[in-house]
Amino acid sequence: MIQQIYPSVSHPYSYELNKDMHFAAAHSIPSADAGKCAQVHGHTYFANVTIAGDELDASGFLVNFALIKRLIHDRFDHTYLNDDNEHFHAQSADYFPTTEVVARTIYEITQNYLDQLANKPRCVQVYLRETPTSYVIYRPKKTDQQLAANEAQNKAAAPDA
Ligand SMILES: Nc1nc2c(c(=O)[nH]1)N=C([C@H](O)[C@H](O)COP(=O)(O)OP(=O)(O)OP(=O)(O)O)CN2
C-alpha cells in the first residue's frame, strides 16, 4: 500500500528512487484454472517502481517522478487490461493479465523509457499489489555484462579472495 515499506533489492548503484502509484483496472484471466478470476472483475492496483543509477540529469533527477506516473498510471488507470493487445493477449499464459505479467509489463514499459535517457537509470524492482492479500515482485535478471562487472568489482575489492 502507499507509504508502506517495500522489500529492498540489492544493486550496485549510488542513487535509488521509488515511485508509488495506484490505478483502477479491470481484467479477466483466460484460463480454465483461474476459477472466479476468469470472470471480468476489477482491482485498485498499488505499484511501487524502484529505479537506480549513478548519474543525475540536468535537473538533478535520476528520473522525474512525474514521468514514471505518466508512463504507468496514465496508461492503465480505468482500463480493461485484456483490451490492451500491445501488452496482453489470450494466446500465451506469459501474456495473460495476471499480477505477475502486469508487474513484468510495468518493468518493460519503464525500462524502455529509461533506455532513452543519457544518464541510463535502471529499473531494478516492480512491486505490484492486486488485492489486500496478494502481491508480486518482479526483478529483472542481471545480464551477462552486469554479472561480469559485479565479479570484476568484487575481485577489485578483495583481490586475494
Ligand atoms: N499467482 C496468481 N494467482 C492469482 C492471480 C494472479 O494474478 N496471480 N489472480 C487471481 C485473481 O485475479 C484475483 O484478483 C486475486 O485473487 P485472490 O488473492 O485469491 O483474491 P481474494 O480477494 O479472494 O483473496 P483472499 O485472501 O482469499 O481474500 C487469483 N490468483
Ligand SMILES: [Zn+2]
Ligand atoms: Zn483479479
